[in-house]
Amino acid sequence: MPGQDTRAATTVARIVGAARRLFVAKSYAEVTTEMIARAADVTKGGLYHHFASKEALYVSMMLEHLGDSRSLFEEAAAMEGSARDRLGRLTRDFLDLPAEERELMRLVRRDVNIFSGDDRDRLVRAYQEALPQRVEEIVTDGIRDGEIAPTDPRLLSWSFVALVEVVIGEYAHAVLGESTSGRLDHVLDLFFGGAAAQRVEAMA
Amino acid sequence: MPGQDTRAATTVARIVGAARRLFVAKSYAEVTTEMIARAADVTKGGLYHHFASKEALYVSMMLEHLGDSRSLFEEAAAMEGSARDRLGRLTRDFLDLPAEERELMRLVRRDVNIFSGDDRDRLVRAYQEALPQRVEEIVTDGIRDGEIAPTDPRLLSWSFVALVEVVIGEYAHAVLGESTSGRLDHVLDLFFGGAAAQRVEAMA
DNA sequence: ATACATACCGACTGACCGGTCGGTATGCAG
DNA sequence: CTGCATACCGACCGGTCAGTCGGTATGTAT
Numbered sequence A, B: 001m002p003g004q005d006t007r008a009a010t011t012v013a014r015i016v017g018a019a020r021r022l023f024v025a026k027s028y029a030e031v032t033t034e035m036i037a038r039a040a041d042v043t044k045g046g047l048y049h050h051f052a053s054k055e056a057l058y059v060s061m062m063l064e065h066l067g068d069s070r071s072l073f074e075e076a077a078a079m080e081g082s083a084r085d086r087l088g089r090l091t092r093d094f095l096d097l098p099a100e101e102r103e104l105m106r107l108v109r110r111d112v113n114i115f116s117g118d119d120r121d122r123l124v125r126a127y128q129e130a131l132p133q134r135v136e137e138i139v140t141d142g143i144r145d146g147e148i149a150p151t152d153p154r155l156l157s158w159s160f161v162a163l164v165e166v167v168i169g170e171y172a173h174a175v176l177g178e179s180t181s182g183r184l185d186h187v188l189d190l191f192f193g194g195a196a197a198q199r200v201e202a203m204a
Numbered sequence C: 001a002t003a004c005a006t007a008c009c010g011a012c013t014g015a016c017c018g019g020t021c022g023g024t025a026t027g028c029a030g
Numbered sequence D: 001c002t003g004c005a006t007a008c009c010g011a012c013c014g015g016t017c018a019g020t021c022g023g024t025a026t027g028t029a030t
Helices: A002-023 A031-037 A043-050 A054-077 A083-095 A099-114 A117-130 A132-144 A153-166 A168-175 A180-193 B002-024 B033-039 B044-052 B054-080 B083-094 B097-113 B116-131 B132-143 B153-166 B169-177 B182-193
Strands: none
Touching: A002 A031, A002 A054, A002 A099, A002 A132, A002 B097, A031 A043, A031 A054, A043 B033, A054 A083, A054 A099, A054 A117, A054 A132, A054 B002, A083 A099, A083 A132, A083 A153, A099 A117, A117 A132, A132 A153, A153 A180, A153 B153, A153 B182, A168 A180, A168 B153, A180 B153, B002 B033, B002 B044, B002 B054, B002 B083, B002 B097, B033 B054, B054 B083, B054 B097, B054 B116, B054 B132, B054 B153, B083 B097, B083 B153, B083 B182, B097 B116, B116 B132, B132 B153, B169 B182
């Protein structure tokens, strides 16, 4: 009953899904078009019917994911509230993402350097628009409102993202517990308050 | 006049040096043994006379560098003084490293995943002993002395290393100026004090 | 001088991989 | 029913690359 369009669309989706799984598990060079085709239950011919090249498939897969992520993070950035609340919401959304999707954000940064020209530029832009720029929005507001010390907002955003990345991975999982909240608090406390022991402060 | 031993040693050194330059500039898969041999002014045959495989060459090159780095960072960690001073010294040493050697520290983390088994384990261990464990020593002391808030020291160390990595790269260079000190202060301030605006505190 | 080891050469091989192409199957439009 | 487009197949090609191997040159020990 499904027409050709639907058929093609589901095949494309199968290929993209298989590519995503494989690219997360292995490096770009290690994943062969043959492997992707086999995992998607088509042949290489079928794969190349829908995608011009291995690179085009990778880029297509990644751009789709980055678009979705951007929508998700834009919601958090658009929230009302303190910078800490908004960063918390965004980070929580990120940490609660399925592991595979979260890994894709690391993947872009890892793989961007193996491309060049147009594809590379599009990937970089899409990544920055998906995550770092959303963080930067919040940080910039935080500086304007006196919540965050006046520093270069982009540098601060990257620092924040770097701290979040530390908290992914099994060691942090083991230390901070299974729930998202532990990791979240750890990141926010460290980012806003630093690692120094609390000085005794004058209390009201 | 030099005997065969010296001759072989210098050839090996040439090969390792060429490999280092190339692996920093391009990814593992993109660097061919032919390119390394050519850059080292030997043939592939000559290269394979000294190294059993491409992987063995990579590992050998990396372990040599990590050993040197470890010695350097151990000095800083062995210093007297506050945790902040010692971390500052270690970070300064790191930031003042020639760009190529500094890049190698990123390389390990990037490339570790393409190996497996024994080679992988040795690389991971050597890296951790070279940098993160040196940081962890200092952090642990800082916690013991009440300078750093009691948190998991390993997690804190990784966070610190992540913050340092942000500060390498051209954007940070442009924002924080050419000198090492600007980047150094930025990292230390952020790590110890956090990003929050200073609250007005009771002063003596 | 002779014999042996070590350094090095470079043509070659075998495997792999991205991409192609001629062909078949399946629907849809007139 | 016919003709055309689209989806898909799978054998194949061109090229690349890690690794090999028979050979030569250069020292070194006896």
